[in-house]
Amino acid sequence: MPLIQSQSLLFRALEEARPGAIWQKLFGEFWPSYRRWYLQGGEAARPYYLPCLRALRKHMPELLPTFDKLAELAGGGDLEARFLSLFCPPPYVTACSQLVWLGEQPLLVRNYDYPPQLCEGVILKTAWNGRQVIGLSDCVWGLLDGINEDGLAVSLSFGGRLDVGEGFGVPLVLRYVLETCTRTEEASAALARVPVHMSYNVTVVDRGGDFATVYLAPGKSGEISRMAAATNHQQKVEWHQHARATSTVERLRQLMLMVEDTTLSSEALIASFLRPPIYSTAFARGLGTLYSAAYWPTEGRADFFWPGVTWSQSFADFELGERLIQFGNSPQPHHITRATDLREETGK
Numbered sequence: 001m002p003l004i005q006s007q008s009l010l011f012r013a014l015e016e017a018r019p020g021a022i023w024q025k026l027f028g029e030f031w032p033s034y035r036r037w038y039l040q041g042g043e044a045a046r047p048y049y050l051p052c053l054r055a056l057r058k059h060m061p062e063l064l065p066t067f068d069k070l071a072e073l074a075g076g077g078d079l080e081a082r083f084l085s086l087f088c089p090p091p092y093v094t095a096c097s098q099l100v101w102l103g104e105q106p107l108l109v110r111n112y113d114y115p116p117q118l119c120e121g122v123i124l125k126t127a128w129n130g131r132q133v134i135g136l137s138d139c140v141w142g143l144l145d146g147i148n149e150d151g152l153a154v155s156l157s158f159g160g161r162l163d164v165g166e167g168f169g170v171p172l173v174l175r176y177v178l179e180t181c182t183r184t185e186e187a188s189a190a191l192a193r194v195p196v197h198m199s200y201n202v203t204v205v206d207r208g209g210d211f212a213t214v215y216l217a218p219g220k221s222g223e224i225s226r227m228a229a230a231t232n233h234q235q236k237v238e239w240h241q242h243a244r245a246t247s248t249v250e251r252l253r254q255l256m257l258m259v260e261d262t263t264l265s266s267e268a269l270i271a272s273f274l275r276p277p278i279y280s281t282a283f284a285r286g287l288g289t290l291y292s293a294a295y296w297p298t299e300g301r302a303d304f305f306w307p308g309v310t311w312s313q314s315f316a317d318f319e320l321g322e323r324l325i326q327f328g329n330s331p332q333p334h335h336i337t338r339a340t341d342l343r344e345e346t347g348k
Helices: 021-038 049-059 061-073 078-085 170-180 184-193 240-246 248-260 266-272 339-346
Strands: 007-015 097-102 106-113 122-126 133-138 142-148 153-158 200-205 211-216 223-225 289-296 301-306 309-314 321-327
Touching (some): 049 061, 049 078, 097 248, 097 266, 106 153, 122 309, 142 170, 153 170, 184 211, 309 321
Antiparallel strands (some): 007 321, 106 289, 122 133, 153 200, 200 211, 289 301
């Protein structure tokens, strides 16, 4: 069986309390790629500036001062501002696994599965609205997962549906939750309220151990559940091709077995995220595990880890720097749909 070539991704840890030169440099670095992605269906396929602004003002008004500042740092252009609103962006598909564990102390563990060339790899610490936040950046100011200084941790995974509607890209909704919420109850309510453009599962846990998984879908309010784990379907599998390609059912089954195992330690649980079926080396089809993260709400700590590498960050001790992570050398699978084929169905 042929092997894919090794790939790598540079992970960087950056800190900037208020939007400024560091964020502006990041935007300049990523904007050419994001511009191509945002305009892939033509500029007319994206909403005009005023609908974007109205949607932000209606659903996430607390973010408006930061949005205005970031749009200014991005050059003040119409297209840049429309992109930064993340209102009705192009569709995109990930894999991912996430689990809340209530053993020795509350813990949220997740794997992020995606093509390396499409991940920013930026661990960003901010205090844009006065509340400190640490998380993995996406779309330059959204988040794939993260934690705030009040001990609220969140993580997203794709929800397994192809439908696209009017709403926000979910990374910005995660940013909104961590900027404005302190407990799972209010975070779940915000997630259920804010419209999203695709289906996602967002798992939340707070310092007190209260947790939820909110099933998001376009055109409807989010469904709040007491599920401690999520992969890439919701109540049932609807996109069977994607489910087979990503082993979403098998991964969820394994996660639930761990949730129910009262003898499991946090060390053993975290180690399991570096082993199949949860850990993926399927870079040949574009959805291998790029990083794993363990969020500790009571400690205000985030541990990012890979096979043989751990990088701990916290609000008390945030380490600037970088780590170059190598991927690849996995067998190319047979009879499994590639991520490129999946993206053809969704337009990404």
